[in-house]
Amino acid sequence: MYHNISFVPRMLANYASQLSLFILAFLFLPIFYEKMGAEGVGLLGYLNLIVSFMVLLDFGLSPAVARFLAASKGEKPELDANAIVCTFEIIFVCLGLLSVLFTGFWYLINLSKSSIF
Numbered sequence: 452m453y454h455n456i457s458f459v460p461r462m463l464a465n466y467a468s469q470l471s472l473f474i475l476a477f478l479f480l481p482i483f484y485e486k487m488g489a490e491g492v493g494l495l496g497y498l499n500l501i502v503s504f505m506v507l508l509d510f511g512l513s514p515a516v517a518r519f520l521a522a523s524k525g526e527k528p529e530l531d532a533n534a535i536v537c538t539f540e541i542i543f544v545c546l547g548l549l550s551v552l553f554t555g556f557w558y559l560i561n562l563s564k565s566s567i568f
Contacts (some may be wrong), residue, residue: 508550
């Protein structure tokens with residue numbers, strides 16, 4: 452199941468996959484621009500930013516939930532998976548609300564200083 456592969460080849464494979472994503476993004480940008488126009492590419496970039504921000508706000512909790520559920524099923528079968536998932540959902544909702552509040556206050560502070568209004 453687990454192969455004893457050293458750290459360096461796994462790290463190089465990870466860097467290679469990240470580099471390939473970076474290269475593909477630049478190769479497909481002219482095609483996206485031709486098909487969708489500047490507004491479409493801007494919207495695509497904005498949506499990509501939102502998805503990346505949500506992945507960043509995950510704080511590694513999704514793999515932690517999966518690991519915890521897998522370990523609890525093997526060691527303590529009486530442990531309720533619904534209670535575990537519900538607990539982590541509450542944590543996710545609280546982190547999401549905190550991020551929304553923080554972002555809203557940040558925008559309010561910065562928009563009150565701008566000369567737009």
